[in-house]
Amino acid sequence: MEIPKYKTALIVGAGAGLSASLARLFAREGIRVALAARHIEKLGALCTETGARAFACNASEPDDVERLFGLVEREIGVPDVVVYNASGRERGPFVDLVPADVAQAIAVSAFGGFLVAQQAATRMLPNKHGAILFTGASASVKGYAQSVPFAMGKFALRGLAQSMARELSPQGIHVAHFVIDGGIRSAARSEPADRPDSTPLPSAIGACCNNRAAPGPGRWNCGPGWRNFEATTD
Numbered sequence: 377m378e379i380p381k382y383k384t385a386l387i388v389g390a391g392a393g394l395s396a397s398l399a400r401l402f403a404r405e406g407i408r409v410a411l412a413a414r415h416i417e418k419l420g421a422l423c424t425e426t427g428a429r430a431f432a433c434n435a436s437e438p439d440d441v442e443r444l445f446g447l448v449e450r451e452i453g454v455p456d457v458v459v460y461n462a463s464g465r466e467r468g469p470f471v472d473l474v475p476a477d478v479a480q481a482i483a484v485s486a487f488g489g490f491l492v493a494q495q496a497a498t499r500m501l502p503n504k505h506g507a508i509l510f511t512g513a514s515a516s517v518k519g520y521a522q523s524v525p526f527a528m529g530k531f532a533l534r535g536l537a538q539s540m541a542r543e544l545s546p547q548g549i550h551v552a553h554f555v556i557d558g559g560i561r562s563a564a565r566s567e568p569a570d571r572p573d574s575t576p577l578p579s580a581i582g583a584c585c586n587n588r589a590a591p592g593p594g595r596w597n598c599g600p601g602w603r604n605f606e607a608t609t610d
Contacts, residue, residue, distance in 0.1 A: 382507065386448055386455035388412045388435050388492050389462025390419055394511060394556075398459060399426045410448045410455065435462045435488030436480070445495040457507045458496040460489045460533075466525040478525045485529025489536055497540070497549060504548030510537045512555045 385402045387395045390411035399409050399422060409428035411419050416430040423430050429452055433444040448455055464484030466477045493508050500506030514520075516534045519527035537553035544551055 382407050382457040384408045384410070384448075384453040384455045385457045385459070386410045386412065386445075386496070387459045387461060388433065388444075388488075389460065389511075390422070390430070391461075392418070392422070395459065395461045396422050399428055402457075403427060407457070408452050410452050412444055435460075435492060436464075436483035438491055441488070441491040441495055445499070449499070454499050455496060456500060456503075456505060457509070458492060459509045459511070460492050461511045462488050463511075463513070464525065464529060465523075467522050469522055470524055473524065478528075481525035482529045482532065485526065486532035486536065489533045493536065493540060497544060500549050501544075501547060506548070507550040507552070508540065508544075509551075510534075510553045512537075512553050514555070516553070516555050 382402075385398075385407050387398060387409070389395060390399070390413045395411070399411060402409050403426040409426055411423065411428050411430045412433040412435070413419060413430070414432065414434055416432050419428075419430040422428060429448075431444055431447055434440045445455070462484055464481030466473065466481040489510055493510075496506065496508050500508075510533055512534055513526075513530050515523060515527040516530040519531075534553055534555075537551055540549075541551035541553075
């Protein structure tokens, strides 16, 4: 079974954690990388390291997303692997949540995923080739107290991925959604001394996501998960 080969990757919602690990993996495999975020100043070091290009984009705005794909297509190439890693959070007691803030959180976590995936699929379908990957969380399958907007957005993103996979997989487009069940280790989240290995490294999760980007013909995944021994979704 021949593994699909990709030439250009676009990561939306790029930062210093999982998305940075994916950018490094893609670059090592000779894939051109485009990074998108609302604030691209933070991506300078990663662009220097990987040779990636950074583009400013608000993923919840249709015009911004359409413009992003046009720029990437003209300046780098048509993306044939697209990762949606953006999410919105608004924590607090349910009765105190501000409706406008909840709407914005859902727009980033879910509606932005739809906008990005639609632009990606439109470009992939003529060649019947491409991969669209979504990063989920424990909240994709289980709601938590004082975290209603995040769960609403992540549940919706998971439903989007499942529906897309069933429709687009027979047309050559691979769709995968990753439930990352637990915190990811970073500069802002150190490993607890009393719970070693309780937070996975972003590079390890990135390797898993990268492997799922090229499953070969006839396979699709709507919900593979990354779990550690402190998983909380059960």
